[in-house]
Amino acid sequence: xxxxxxxxxxxxxxxxxxxxxxxxxxxxxxxxxxxxxxxxxxxxxxxxxxxxxxxxxxxxxxxxxxxxxxxxxxxxxxxxxxxxxxxxxxxxxxxxxxxxxxxxxxxxxxxxxxxxxxxxx
Amino acid sequence: xxxxxxxxxxxxxxxxxxxxxxxxxxxxxxxxxxxxxxxxxxxxxxxxxxxxxxxxxxxxxxxxxxxxxxxxxxxxxxxxxxxxxxxxxxxxxxxxxxxxxxxxxxxxxxxxxxxxxxxxxxxxxxxxxxxxxxxxxxxxx
Numbered sequence: 001x002x003x004x005x006x007x008x009x010x011x012x013x014x015x016x017x018x019x020x021x022x023x024x025x026x027x028x029x030x031x032x033x034x035x036x037x038x039x040x041x042x043x044x045x046x047x048x049x050x051x052x053x054x055x056x057x058x059x060x061x062x063x064x065x066x067x068x069x070x071x072x073x074x075x076x077x078x079x080x081x082x083x084x085x086x087x088x089x090x091x092x093x094x095x096x097x098x099x100x101x102x103x104x105x106x107x108x109x110x111x112x113x114x115x116x117x118x119x120x121x
Numbered sequence: 122x123x124x125x126x127x128x129x130x131x132x133x134x135x136x137x138x139x140x141x142x143x144x145x146x147x148x149x150x151x152x153x154x155x156x157x158x159x160x161x162x163x164x165x166x167x168x169x170x171x172x173x174x175x176x177x178x179x180x181x182x183x184x185x186x187x188x189x190x191x192x193x194x195x196x197x198x199x200x201x202x203x204x205x206x207x208x209x210x211x212x213x214x215x216x217x218x219x220x221x222x223x224x225x226x227x228x229x230x231x232x233x234x235x236x237x238x239x240x241x242x243x244x245x246x247x248x249x250x251x252x253x254x255x256x257x258x259x260x261x262x
Contacts, residue, residue: 003221010225016252017226018233025168027222029256041215043167044208047201049223050168053230054198057191060234066191071152071182075174076196078153079160083200086164087207102166103260109172110253117246 005035010049017053029106032099039095039102152181156196163197164204170197 013027027049031042061067090098155177163170171193178189178196208214237245 002217006218006221007225010222010227011229011232012225013222014226014229014231015233015236016229016249018230018235018237025166025172026252026256027226028166028168029260031218031222033256033259037215037218038213040167040208040211040213041218044205044213045215045219045222046168047205047208048219049226050201051198051205052223052227054194054201056227056230057194057234058198061191061194064191066188067195068184068188068192069195071149072192072196074149074152075156075159075177075182076199077156079156079163079170079174079196079200080203082157082160083164083170083204084160084207086161086166087204087211088164090165090167091208091211091213098165099260103257103262105162105166105169106253106257106260108257109169110250110257113246113250113253117250118243 002035006031009035014049014053025106025109028102039099040090043090043098043102148181152177155181159196160200160204163200164207167204167208168201170200 009030010027013030016026025046027046028039028042031037031045032039037045058067093101155173159170159173159177162173174193174196175189178184178192179186184192
């Protein structure tokens with residue numbers, strides 16, 4: 001039963017992600033709020049779930065010629081290094097604390113999105 | 122003319138070039154620092170790095186909006202793979218969650234990409250803000 005619930009959660013998060021909303025970030029609140037998944041487990045699931053989606057998107061973007069690579073390495077390499085540090089810090093934090101930080105991060109993204117909103121559709 | 126003053130004249134003539142070199146390096150340095158922030162956020166929160174990477178590509182490397190969204194995935198994918206390994210090695214791993222959630226995400230993502238063509242951007246943005254705000258509040262308290 002829970003297999004289908006997780007499948008549904010992934011579908012909902014992927015649906016919004018596919019429309020360009022926050023990548024896979026929404027899978028985490030869906031898993032923790034509605035299905036009671038532990039914060040770290042949900043974050044790990046989001047990281048892995050993003051990979052096949054990224055492969056699909058990248059091949060589509062490559063065809064449409066939107067991918068650029070100039071200057072990308074100078075972003076990717078430091079990002080990969082600090083992501084190890086970020087992951088280690090997360091693994092040391094208690095789930096409740098990490099969950100609150102994550103909540104703050106979502107609020108920040110929501111406010112940033114609202115600030116950029118154009119009121120004339 | 123003394124050797125020293127000759128050297129000085131050459132230096133002064135090349136000043137513009139030196140300045141350009143420093144400028145290019147500071148652009149590199151800025152994008153490296155911003156990349157570091159992207160990775161730290163993505164590692165700590167298990168996602169969301171793309172939301173940091175898109176403005177970097179637009180503002181620092183001069184990408185347009187669509188290019189930035191496409192290329193952000195190229196940046197985030199290896200970063201996610203690296204942090205996923207850290208989580209897995211730390212013991213935070215559940216096949217029961219990951220397999221169905223990944224399958225669902227791919228299916229939903231394909232459906233979402235198709236829907237994207239049909240819905241107005243304004244509606245998508247409002248939905249995003251409301252969902253993120255509600256989820257953020259729920260997780261904070």
